[in-house]
Amino acid sequence: MKAEIIAVGTELLLGQIVNTNAQAISQKLAELGIDVYFQTVVGDNAGRLRQAIEIGRGRADLLLFTGGLGPTQDDLTKDVLAQYLGRKLIIHEPSMAVIEEMFSARGMAMVESNRRQAHMIEGSEPLHNSTGLAVGNALEADGTLYVLLPGPPREMKPMLEGPAQDWLRSMLGEEVPLFSRLLKFAGIGESNLEAKLMDLIEGQDDPTIAPYAKEGEVSIRVSTKARTSEEADGKIDATVEGIKERIGEHLYAQEDIPIEEEIVRLLRSSRRRLASAESCSGGLFAELITNVPGSSGEFAGGVVTYTNVMKNKLLGIPMSQLEGKDAPGAISESTAAMMAENVRLLSDADFGVSLTGVAGPAESEGKPVGLVYFAVAERGKDTIVYTAKLSGGRSIIRLRAVKAALYRLWLALKA
Structure with a gap:
C-alpha cells in the first residue's frame, strides 16, 4: 500500500512551526507495512487543498491528513474532502456532548463555530480524540483510504497510536510490516563511512541500508519487510555483521541513543x-x-x-x-x-x-x-x-x- 501524508496549515509553510507530525506518522505507517511515497504541505486554502487531494488520490492508496480540524473558518480539511467526495458533513453526537459539557463546566457560552470540531464526513468512522475536542475521521471511498487527524502533536499522536492505527490494521489485509534497526556511529564522518560501506550500499536489495548524519554522529538505518520480528532479526543481523566487519570500532549502539x-x-x-x-x-x-x-x-x-x-x-x-x-x-x-x-x-x-x-x-x-x-x-x-x-x-x-x-x-x- 502506498501512502501520502498531507499536512494542512499555512503556519507550516511560513516556518512558524516544524512539522514533527510527519516523522511520527511515517514511522507508524512503516511499522504497519505501509510505504510513504510522498509528503505534502498545503496552506489553509480550499482550492489548493482540493488540488492536493486530487494529486494525492492519483498516486497513493492512503491519504493521511493532519491539521485543519479545529473550530475556525480556516480549518477546512473536513469541509474540502467532504465536498470533493460529494458527501455531507454530519455531527458526531458523542463529540458534541463532550464539547458542550466542557463549556458548561467552565461557565462559558459556547461559540457556534465550536460545533465544527464535532463534524464528521458522512459514512466515515469517528476517531476518538482523548486529549482534545476535534474528532478524527477515517473512511474508504472509491478504493482510496482517507484518515483525518488533528494538527497539535499532543492530540495527533494518541489518536494515531490508538483508533487510527486500529482502523488501518482492519483495512490492511495481508500487508507485510517493515522492521528497522538504527545503528549509531561515532568517530567517523558520513563520507568516510559511506566509502567503507559502498559495496554494501550499491548491492543492497533486502535489507536496505540508508545512512543519516548530524553533527558529531552518523546513523545507518537497516530495514526489511518480514512477517515476524524473528524473521526480520535474522535478515538484519546478517547485514549488521557485514557492517561491523568494516567499521565495528565506530559502532556504539544499535538503537537511537546519543x-x-x-x-x-x-x-x-x-x-x-x-x-x-x-x-x-x-x-x-x-x-x-x-x-x-x-x-x-x-x-x-x-x-x-x-x-x-x-x-x-x-x-x-x-x-x-x-x-x-x-x-x-x-x-x-x-x-x-x-x-x-x-x-x-x-x-x-x-x-x-x-x-x-x-x-x-x-x-x-x-x-x-x-x-x-x-x-x-x-x-x-x-x-x-x-x-x-x-x-x-x-x-x-x-x-x-x-x-x-x-x-x-x-x-x-x-x-
Whole structure:
C-alpha cells in the first residue's frame, strides 16, 4: 500500500512551526507495512487543498491528513474532502456532548463555530480524540483510504497510536510490516563511512541500508519487510555483521541513543565514575553527560577553567606551564594531559576528560581556530592526549570537539 501524508496549515509553510507530525506518522505507517511515497504541505486554502487531494488520490492508496480540524473558518480539511467526495458533513453526537459539557463546566457560552470540531464526513468512522475536542475521521471511498487527524502533536499522536492505527490494521489485509534497526556511529564522518560501506550500499536489495548524519554522529538505518520480528532479526543481523566487519570500532549502539547515554551505561555497569575539565568547550561536555537521566551516579562533576588563572587555582596547573616565553601554553598537549589528570585526582574519579583549544572566532596563543587538544586520564593507566583540527563556526567546533572526546572515552571504557 502506498501512502501520502498531507499536512494542512499555512503556519507550516511560513516556518512558524516544524512539522514533527510527519516523522511520527511515517514511522507508524512503516511499522504497519505501509510505504510513504510522498509528503505534502498545503496552506489553509480550499482550492489548493482540493488540488492536493486530487494529486494525492492519483498516486497513493492512503491519504493521511493532519491539521485543519479545529473550530475556525480556516480549518477546512473536513469541509474540502467532504465536498470533493460529494458527501455531507454530519455531527458526531458523542463529540458534541463532550464539547458542550466542557463549556458548561467552565461557565462559558459556547461559540457556534465550536460545533465544527464535532463534524464528521458522512459514512466515515469517528476517531476518538482523548486529549482534545476535534474528532478524527477515517473512511474508504472509491478504493482510496482517507484518515483525518488533528494538527497539535499532543492530540495527533494518541489518536494515531490508538483508533487510527486500529482502523488501518482492519483495512490492511495481508500487508507485510517493515522492521528497522538504527545503528549509531561515532568517530567517523558520513563520507568516510559511506566509502567503507559502498559495496554494501550499491548491492543492497533486502535489507536496505540508508545512512543519516548530524553533527558529531552518523546513523545507518537497516530495514526489511518480514512477517515476524524473528524473521526480520535474522535478515538484519546478517547485514549488521557485514557492517561491523568494516567499521565495528565506530559502532556504539544499535538503537537511537546519543553516545553520551551509552557512556553513562558503561560507567554504571562497570561501577566507575567520570569527571571533566573544560576550556574551549565551555561546559558542553558536562552538559551532554548530565542531560542523560540518572547520570549523577556516574558523573562526579566538572569544571570550566576558561582562563589561565582558573586553570591554576582550580586544577593546580603551574602558571609557568600556561604563560611565558617558553611555556607550552594553555592550548597544548601537556596542558590537556594535566587538566585531565588533575580533575580526576581532585574528584577521585576513575576517568578524567579534558578539552582545551581554539573555538574561534580568532586564533589564540598563535594557534589556529579549530585546533583542539583533549585527553582521557584513566586510573592506573597512562593518560592519552588527542589532537583534532576542526572546521566550522564556533558552536560547531565546540560540539565536534566534545563528540570526539566522547568517542575516545567510549573506546577507553570498552577496552
